[in-house]
Amino acid sequence: NAGVTQTPKFQVLKTGQSMTLQCAQDMNHNSMYWYRQDPGMGLRLIYYSASEGTTDKGEVPNGYNVSRLNKREFSLRLESAAPSQTSVYFCASSEERHSNQPQHFGDGTRLSIL
Amino acid sequence: AQSVTQLDSHVSVSEGTPVLLRCNYSSSYSPSLFWYVQHPNKGLQLLLKYTSAATLVKGINGFEAEFKKSETSFHLTKPSAHMSDAAEYFCVVRGYTDKLIFGTGTRLQVFP
Numbered sequence: 001n002a003g004v005t006q007t008p009k010f011q012v013l014k015t016g017q018s019m020t021l022q023c024a025q026d027m028n029h030n031s032m033y034w035y036r037q038d039p040g041m042g043l044r045l046i047y048y049s050a051s052e053g054t055t056d057k058g059e060v061p062n063g064y065n066v067s068r069l070n071k072r073e074f075s076l077r078l079e080s081a082a083p084s085q086t087s088v089y090f091c092a093s094s095e096e097r098h099s100n101q102p103q104h105f106g107d108g109t110r111l112s113i114l
Numbered sequence: 115a116q117s118v119t120q121l122d123s124h125v126s127v128s129e130g131t132p133v134l135l136r137c138n139y140s141s142s143y144s145p146s147l148f149w150y151v152q153h154p155n156k157g158l159q160l161l162l163k164y165t166s167a168a169t170l171v172k173g174i175n176g177f178e179a180e181f182k183k184s185e186t187s188f189h190l191t192k193p194s195a196h197m198s199d200a201a202e203y204f205c206v207v208r209g210y211t212d213k214l215i216f217g218t219g220t221r222l223q224v225f226p
Binding site: 044058092102107 | 163
């Protein structure tokens with residue numbers, strides 16, 4: 001019963017490198033989300049996908065792209081990494097976006113940009 | 115606009131004593147409110163949720179929260195702290211656009 005799985009768990013990049021963070025859920029959820037967590041700021045939504053084939057910007061989308069590959073998988077791509085993107089990234093999923101069901105979170109990807 | 119304020123960035127208690135983590139919210143309509151816990155190097159785990167049913171909500175691990183509309187508060191409590199409760203706690207409100215709005219977190223320390 002894995003829930004939400006994120007890979008990798010840790011990554012160090014140099015400025016300008018690109019990278020894709022992977023996320024997969026096995027709960028048959030329709031909605032998936034990417035957040036970043038920075039000290040003292042809680043979690044901020046980067047992008048979300050209300051259903052397979054749709055994606056929308058969240059609060060802090062600049063510098064990121066996403067792909068909802070299928071119902072299970074939702075990837076986040078940094079095309080040209082910047083030090084300001086050093087953060088912990090969390091993927092989450094929920095049954096439906098417009099519901100009171102909670103979001104389920106992965107364990108995060110800790111990303112450092114040098 | 116919806117917002118949530120966690121009134122304490124750090125709370126320290128002794129094992130066996132009560133825990134109170136404070137959260138105030140702002141919402142123009144009846145909100146959905148959640149408390150999540152985050153242990154070190156882990157993702158967020160749902161503790162409990164309020165969705166306009168009973169105002170006193172019971173969650174996992176002995177935690178509960180009371181929704182008080184008159185005070186716009188949703189404080190998290192536990193009668194007796196355990197060492198394993200040491201973690202960061204987030205109060206969350208679901209916004210009118212269905213976006214989750216997170217508080218900045220309260221770090222709970224539990225001393226033996």
